[in-house]
Amino acid sequence: xxxxxxxxxxxxxxxxxxxxxxxxxxxxxxxxxxxxxxxxxxxxxxxxxxxxxxxxxxxxxxxxxxxxxxxxxxxxxxxxxxxxxxxxxxxxxxxxxxxxxxxxxxxxxxxxxxxxxxxxxxxxxxxxxxxxxxxxxxxxxxxxxxxxxxxxxxxxxxxxxxxxxxxxxxxxxxxxxxxxxxxxxxxxxxxxxxxxxxxxxxxxxxxxxxxxxxxxxxxxxxxxxxxxxxxxxxxxxxxxxxxxxxxxxxxxxxxxxxxxxxxxxxxxxxxxxxxxxxxxxxxxxxxxxxxxxxxxxxxxxxxxxxxxxxxxxxxxxxxxxxxxx
Amino acid sequence: xxxxxxxxxxxxxxxxxxxxxxxxxxxxxxxxxxxxxxxxxxxxxxxxxxxxxxxxxxxxxxxxxxxxxxxxxxxxxxxxxxxxxxxxxxxxxxxxxxxxxxxxxxxxxxxxxxxxxxxxxxxxxxxxxxxxxxxxxxxxxxxxxxxxxxxxxxxxxxxxxxxxxxxxxxxxxxxxxxxxxxxxxxxxxxxxxxxxxxxxxxxxxxxxxxxxxxxxxxxxxxxxxxxxxxxxxxxxxxxxxxxxxxxxxxxxxxxxxxxxxxxxxxxxxxxxxxxxxxxxxxxxxxxxxxxxxxxxxxxxxxxxxxxxxxxxxxxxxxxxxxxxxxxxxxxxxxxxxxxxxxxxxxxxx
Numbered sequence: 001x002x003x004x005x006x007x008x009x010x011x012x013x014x015x016x017x018x019x020x021x022x023x024x025x026x027x028x029x030x031x032x033x034x035x036x037x038x039x040x041x042x043x044x045x046x047x048x049x050x051x052x053x054x055x056x057x058x059x060x061x062x063x064x065x066x067x068x069x070x071x072x073x074x075x076x077x078x079x080x081x082x083x084x085x086x087x088x089x090x091x092x093x094x095x096x097x098x099x100x101x102x103x104x105x106x107x108x109x110x111x112x113x114x115x116x117x118x119x120x121x122x123x124x125x126x127x128x129x130x131x132x133x134x135x136x137x138x139x140x141x142x143x144x145x146x147x148x149x150x151x152x153x154x155x156x157x158x159x160x161x162x163x164x165x166x167x168x169x170x171x172x173x174x175x176x177x178x179x180x181x182x183x184x185x186x187x188x189x190x191x192x193x194x195x196x197x198x199x200x201x202x203x204x205x206x207x208x209x210x211x212x213x214x215x216x217x218x219x220x221x222x223x224x225x226x227x228x229x230x231x232x233x234x235x236x237x238x239x240x241x242x243x244x245x246x247x248x249x250x251x252x253x254x255x256x257x258x259x260x261x262x263x264x265x266x267x268x269x270x271x272x273x274x275x276x277x278x279x280x281x282x283x284x285x286x287x288x289x290x291x292x293x294x295x296x297x298x299x300x301x302x303x304x305x306x307x308x309x310x311x312x313x314x315x316x317x318x319x320x321x322x323x324x325x
Numbered sequence: 326x327x328x329x330x331x332x333x334x335x336x337x338x339x340x341x342x343x344x345x346x347x348x349x350x351x352x353x354x355x356x357x358x359x360x361x362x363x364x365x366x367x368x369x370x371x372x373x374x375x376x377x378x379x380x381x382x383x384x385x386x387x388x389x390x391x392x393x394x395x396x397x398x399x400x401x402x403x404x405x406x407x408x409x410x411x412x413x414x415x416x417x418x419x420x421x422x423x424x425x426x427x428x429x430x431x432x433x434x435x436x437x438x439x440x441x442x443x444x445x446x447x448x449x450x451x452x453x454x455x456x457x458x459x460x461x462x463x464x465x466x467x468x469x470x471x472x473x474x475x476x477x478x479x480x481x482x483x484x485x486x487x488x489x490x491x492x493x494x495x496x497x498x499x500x501x502x503x504x505x506x507x508x509x510x511x512x513x514x515x516x517x518x519x520x521x522x523x524x525x526x527x528x529x530x531x532x533x534x535x536x537x538x539x540x541x542x543x544x545x546x547x548x549x550x551x552x553x554x555x556x557x558x559x560x561x562x563x564x565x566x567x568x569x570x571x572x573x574x575x576x577x578x579x580x581x582x583x584x585x586x587x588x589x590x591x592x593x594x595x596x597x598x599x600x601x602x603x604x605x606x607x608x609x610x611x612x613x614x615x616x617x618x619x620x621x622x623x624x625x626x627x628x629x630x631x632x633x634x635x636x637x638x639x640x641x642x643x644x645x646x647x648x649x650x651x652x653x654x655x656x657x658x659x660x661x662x663x664x665x666x667x668x669x670x671x672x673x674x
């Protein structure tokens with residue numbers, strides 16, 4: 001504690017000087033300066049540079065040494081000889097990554113929201129030890145993506161416990177992670193396993209904010225539990241559901257870490273998603289194509305902006321609907 | 326039975342409805358799905374390399390007992406042999422060719438017996454391979470990875486708390502020109518996922534000479550918009566009269582910040598500290614592109630590169646994974662309530 005006090009006292013003269021020079025009116029700038037500086041250098045400036053990268057070619061890292069190529073990077077990404085067949089595209093992995101990501105997001109978000117809602121509804125009942133159960137579902141959220149992937153990789157490996165169970169029942173063992181379909185299934189399952197608790201928590205908070213007397217009124221009217229759920233609970237939970245839906249979608253589109261460790265994007269490109277494509281083109285392959293990676297991330301950004309706008313639209317429509325009611 | 330009656334008891338005098346049973350079934354299934362994989366990992370990490378190679382795998386770390394028999398250099402594995410007359414005998418196996426095994430009685434090492442391998446059962450004993458964990462520190466530069474992870478987590482969290490609270494203080498307790506713009510600017514960065522500015526962030530870190538330096542992972546992460554938002558909302562509830570009183574006593578603004586506002590914001594700071602520790606300890610993508618040298622790896626990167634090797638040494642990898650998930654599990658066990666309420670109220674992760 002004394003060390004902390006000593007450190008804070010060290011900064012005192014600087015701020016006294018600042019206070020004298022700037023005056024109380026502008027001292028606020030001094031306090032936000034460190035935070036703003038970091039945000040500027042590591043977030044705002046990069047946004048601008050990203051556009052520079054996307055419109056220049058070559059393999060140099062320094063923007064000044066790169067040649068301006070206009071929209072060529074985007075052309076390379078999106079060009080196909082025949083748009084009905086992915087394998088004729090110049091960057092077929094990019095297209096595959098897009099399709100994989102879309103497929104993954106739709107399935108994962110739908111299942112995730114369903115199970116999160118189900119779990120939240122169960123946790124919202126009068127049950128013993130709610131804190132414990134809530135904690136159980138939340139625990140995997142805290143684990144790092146790498147750890148999550150390794151836990152499941154260990155279970156799913158050739159001599160793992162899943163195959164041991166299959167063999168115990170006289171079934172054929174399955175190569176869970178080196179066949180396209182099972183691998184895709186497990187990326188969906190593992191990402192739901194790891195993140196469901198977070199969305200459950202948001203929905204649970206929403207459920208607990210619904211006034212009790214509404215349920216009492218429904219019970220007075222002898223509404224069936226199903227009807228109460230459809231007519232009272234779900235409509236009132238709608239704002240939270242929209243938040244969960246959009247948050248889950250934004251995260252699902254950016255899926256990378258768990259899958260990268262679990263399957264490495266394989267087999268082939270069966271579980272290669274868009275962020276992994278960006279990482280590989282920009283950093284992992286022999287020639288670092290920064291321009292192409294930046295162009296792909298701009299495309300991703302545009303998509304995410306659209307999603308966020310959709311969220312704003314939805315929530316606003318919802319608020320207006322609430323006022324109208 | 327008392328456990329069952331305890332579990333089946335409901336609040337008040339309400340009788341147990343079939344939907345309650347269904348709920349508890351669902352929750353119990355949830356416990357298995359959520360915890361069993363982690364438990365299996367922890368149990369596996371306590372197995373020796375030989376025990377891990379056994380198929381089918383067992384839950385507890387069993388290894389075969391062995392014994393030193395005079396006349397043999399290596400300890401011999403012990404078997405329980407069913408002799409032809411139906412008796413069981415404990416014997417050590419000297420060699421095995423095809424389906425015939427040669428065994429000796431440890432008490433009488435001279436007489437060798439040949440039996441069919443179906444007649445012998447290995448004798449197993451519980452053996453926790455704590456060496457997996459010890460070897461990590463002796464054989465690998467594991468200590469370095471651990472240190473890197475701890476350093477990044479601690480320093481980044483300290484800086485996050487300092488920078489974010491300073492900004493939050495200015496945004497909640499002062500009125501200055503451009504204040505709203507600054508606040509919106511900080512909040513707007515929430516909208517920008519780190520994945521889409523990967524390339525330019527790499528350039529910036531490279532240009533300031535922080536590539537392969539732990540600071541290259543720390544600095545970009547310390548200005549969290551979530552933290553500023555969380556702290557600002559909390560500081561708004563601190564009455565301005567307290568600050569005015571301190572000003573009357575000629576306290577400098579810096580002193581007001583760290584002597585009055587910071588201690589009063591302790592609950593919000595605690596929530597942010599928990600989040601920050603979680604974020605930084607689990608970080609993967611940024612360290613992956615910034616730290617490429619083995620000696621600057623964090624635990625997460627070490628795990629990743631270790632599992633990618635051709636001959637994955639699972640007994641070490643599992644132990645390493647357990648050490649990586651241990652701190653988070655401890656934090657969770659003790660601070661579960663703070664974390665869950667913090668997330669429910671702020672809606673952040």
